[in-house]
Amino acid sequence: MSKILVVAEHLDGKLNPSTARTVSAAQALNPEAIDVVVLAADPAAVAAEAAQVAGVSRVLTVANPANAQAIAQVLGPQVAKLAAGYSHVFGPSTTFGKDLMPVVAALLGVNQVSDLMAVEGEYTFKRPIYAGNAIVTVQAPAGHVVVATVRTASWPQAAGGNSAPVEAVQVEAALPSHTRYVGLAAGASDRPDLQSARRVVSGGRGVGSEENFQIVYKLADKLGAAVGASRAAVDAGYCPNEMQVGQTGKIIAPELYVAVGISGAIQHLTGIKDAGTIVAINKDPEAAIFEIADIGLVGDLFAILPELEAALG
Template identity: 75%
Template sequence: MSKVLVIAEHLHGQLNAAVAKTVTAAVAVGGQVDVLVLAADPAGVAAQAAQIAGVSRVLTIANPANAHAVAQVLAPQIAKAAAGYSHVFGPSTTTGKDLMPAVAALLGVNQVSDLMTVIDAHTFQRPIYAGNAIITVKTPADQVVVATVRAASWASAAAGGNAAIEAISVDATLPTHTRFVSLTSGKSDRPDLQSAKRVVSGGRGVGSAENFEVIYKLADKLGAGVGASRAAVDAGYVPSDMQVGQTGKIIAPELYVAVGISGAIQHLTGIKDAGTIVAINKDADAPIFEVADIGLVGDLFTLLPELEALI
């Protein structure tokens, strides 16, 4: 029987929404699903993880060194805790992409990246070529499967669980060559880009950082998160943590509004799992209209104020 260990990503005492989606993927493998929480004080996060349906146990490792998510510190502990498990899953977030390869290396196995479909316990599908093709990957049956789970491809596991919480200890040597220095993050009252149900993104067509204010105003009207294309980021309109696409964030909101975005394949990769895509662009031949459910051709500086007024 499979035993899957899901690594709980968290920040400031809050469980990342991608963990519930990773649990859904773990349940699809079959067998027992446990969640591992590493923190200085894991109690609060563990209580949140215990409420996810499908979770059998929540294991906690309390250590002052785990106060911050440093991959080189967490990975040795996870590798030790993974003894007896057939699978170790983590969300394919920025943190997960940093952490899980280190876990795989310590366990001496190859990693399955961006897992989007479970065929059986050792056969999976993942996207390649910017999402233009899907490859089937089969892992050796005698090896632990370490994988990052493409959160945009999975629904969140339901709440209502009541898993037992169990503290464990591991004998892992933590490195001294890597240490936490500081964490800088943008302050925003808007929903987090990767978990928002509605997202409004701006592209090169917005024209400047100052003009991005029209994107923010529409997003605030909709209660949406704000994203951007790589072109907008490279032009300096917005910071890089707002980038959506192959080299940015892969998201799956219920509503995605693309404003002044032409629709390069790298950007479309990041939104292919969105529910409804609305495109606003003055170029009627822009590639974004080929994937959009609703398209508006016109000047965004005319259309967006009209939309705001209607909302």
């Protein structure tokens, strides 16, 4: 039977929803146990949240001032030490997981399985390739620890209501001195986080300018949605690159995705294909986005969006 260690992603004392999605992937293996490890300066609050995630057997906490910031080179040696006794080590395929898990895999001397989207067996998984146009089945070698990032858009968020025990552990690992935290540059926003939001409104090249992008923000605020953008909009300077959705941006799976002035390049469609309902607004009836949209509105976005806002009250 497999035993899985899930590395919790958290920020400012709050557990990221990506962790519950990673636990869902772990449950697909029907393992003997799923343990979640929280590495932080003070892990108590995050551990309490993790203990409520359904399917978690135990929450391990590693309290260390060095863990105050999510630095892969600092967390990696600790996770690698903790991996002893586990058959699998999972992390979310977010910026956090993509940074950390390759370090863990390298320290354990194994190849990483990236963007795990389906479980076929204890060592057999499916993952997307070629911008999601093909799905490949990969076989990890039995007898070695499987280190994987989980494509969170492909898995539901595990329910709450659990009360797993929390256990403090000590990890003796040599931490690097050449890597240190300098600062975090992030755009401040009162809107929901793009990767975990239930609703997302995104703007594309068709919005026309940074000033015109305000119309996208207004609709998002009416819907209580996060705001995203296509690569074309980001490259044109309409909005910052942390808002980019797609293969080279963020892979998301909201319940509602509204694409405004987005033509539908394959790289963008890769990032939204797991969304629940896709609404496309574009003046070009031949735009590729309409091929995957559940609801399509052909017309001038500058006329349609104010009408939608008025209808929303």
